[in-house]
Amino acid sequence: MSELLDRTVVAIGPPDEGAMAQARELQGRLTKPAGSLGRLEELSIRLAGLARTCPPPPVDPAAVAVFAGDHGVHAQGVTPWPREVTAQMVHNFVTGGAVVNAFARQVGASVTVVDVGVAVELPPSPHLLDRKVREGTRDMTVETAMTRDEAIRAIEVGIEVADRLLDAGAHTLITGDMGIANTTPSAALIAAFTGADPGVVTGLGTGIDSETHHRKVEVIRAALALHRPSPQDPIGVLACVGGLEHAAITGFILRAAARRHPVILDGVIACSAALVAAAIAPESVTAMVAGHLSVEPGAAAALAHLDLSPLLDLGLRLGEGTGAVLALPIVASAVRALHEVATFDTAGVTDAAHGDASPDQDRRNSSRVGPMDGHPVGAGPVDVVNEP
Numbered sequence: 001m002s003e004l005l006d007r008t009v010v011a012i013g014p015p016d017e018g019a020m021a022q023a024r025e026l027q028g029r030l031t032k033p034a035g036s037l038g039r040l041e042e043l044s045i046r047l048a049g050l051a052r053t054c055p056p057p058p059v060d061p062a063a064v065a066v067f068a069g070d071h072g073v074h075a076q077g078v079t080p081w082p083r084e085v086t087a088q089m090v091h092n093f094v095t096g097g098a099v100v101n102a103f104a105r106q107v108g109a110s111v112t113v114v115d116v117g118v119a120v121e122l123p124p125s126p127h128l129l130d131r132k133v134r135e136g137t138r139d140m141t142v143e144t145a146m147t148r149d150e151a152i153r154a155i156e157v158g159i160e161v162a163d164r165l166l167d168a169g170a171h172t173l174i175t176g177d178m179g180i181a182n183t184t185p186s187a188a189l190i191a192a193f194t195g196a197d198p199g200v201v202t203g204l205g206t207g208i209d210s211e212t213h214h215r216k217v218e219v220i221r222a223a224l225a226l227h228r229p230s231p232q233d234p235i236g237v238l239a240c241v242g243g244l245e246h247a248a249i250t251g252f253i254l255r256a257a258a259r260r261h262p263v264i265l266d267g268v269i270a271c272s273a274a275l276v277a278a279a280i281a282p283e284s285v286t287a288m289v290a291g292h293l294s295v296e297p298g299a300a301a302a303l304a305h306l307d308l309s310p311l312l313d314l315g316l317r318l319g320e321g322t323g324a325v326l327a328l329p330i331v332a333s334a335v336r337a338l339h340e341v342a343t344f345d346t347a348g349v350t351d352a353a354h355g356d357a358s359p360d361q362d363r364r365n366s367s368r369v370g371p372m373d374g375h376p377v378g379a380g381p382v383d384v385v386n387e388p
């Protein structure tokens with residue numbers, strides 16, 4: 001591996017059972033029926049285990065990193081879009097015009113754009129991190145997409161970007177990607193790690209006809225037959241059939257896990273990179289939050305393999321980080337509940353389990369539930385309860 005990657009992997013540890021037990025117990029005391037927040041309760045407990053404290057820190061601020069790279073396998077006709085669109089979209093990201101920019105503004109997340117392997121030289125921009133490892137991968141049906149060294153250097157780019165964003169104050173990281181043809185290496189990685197047939201985990205990407213889909217599946221079969229990558233050697237798999245942005249996202253996830261911050265996964269590209277991260281460091285899964293379920297069939301296969309369930313299912317098939325950004329307010333709300341919701345004892349609400357509402361008037365008046373006490377009902381305008 002490399003010194004930086006080694007250090008990152010060694011720092012990844014198990015969830016803190018004590019903090020999880022505390023969060024579970026606190027969820028049971030909040031003024032709501034036990035279990036009524038469904039999967040948000042499980043999520044809050046998991047995030048307490050990750051942070052080793054209950055309640056875990058608020059998820060804001062959040063930062064998206066969009067890793068961009070090109071793909072040699074584009075030459076095999078696996079996508080209708082010309083390769084130039086990767087560079088053109090990078091320009092769109094840095095000028096704030098892509099979907100991920102709009103969605104990130106909606107939720108108050110920052111967007112950082114990283115060139116880890118775009119095939120052409122990009123004009124310098126104060127909004128673009130130039131971390132190009134090489135100008136696109138090689139064609140995986142002919143040779144390995146990357147050398148091992150290139151794959152490791154791209155992983156290190158992801159580690160460095162995670163550090164940069166966390167050091168700048170981000171609490172939650174969000175994965176983003178851009179790379180025309182990148183659903184092909186994603187499906188290849190997913191087939192390699194899950195053992196699923198490429199015909200089952202390969203989707204339509206940006207939108208292809210059935211003839212192109214057939215070709216895409218055969219291209220993936222050919223690459224896997226050529227390299228016979230072993231999941232026991234995750235970096236080898238990544239180098240043979242992955243992409244530079246997949247490698248960077250792998251490093252980004254590993255560093256988030258090492259520093260015990262949540263990382264929200266976007267669609268099929270992120271899910272395939274998450275398989276690489278989990279194969280390198282199984283405990284990194286603790287830090288992963290599945291933002292949404294991409295239409296790409298490989299995403300469901302990867303998430304099942306990781307035992308993660310997606311928060312949203314909106315029929316998205318875009319990438320860039322869009323689905324993960326949309327999930328951010330849900331993750332934030334899950335944590336906020338542990339910080340702000342009153343407990344049965346402090347709020348004077350009768351708990352079905354104990355039947356003993358606290359009648360203590362002082363405590364009731366200082367609780368966060370019932371702040372409208374004292375307002376005559378129906379007598380003119382009433383102050384809003386929540387500050388914005």
Ligand SMILES: Cc1cc2ncn([C@H]3O[C@H](COP(=O)(O)O)[C@@H](O)[C@H]3O)c2cc1C
Nearest residue numbers: 079177178179180181182183205206318319
């Ligand atoms: C205009 C445009 C914006 C995008 N934003 C994300 N993707 C997404 O689509 C591409 C993967 O699909 P495929 O494997 O079929 O080429 C990636 O660039 C991914 O980020 C886009 C694609 C296009 C065309």
Ligand SMILES: O=C(O)c1cccnc1
Nearest residue numbers: 205267268294317318319
């Ligand atoms: O799931 C994704 O992220 C995705 C799906 C189709 C095309 N690009 C990205």
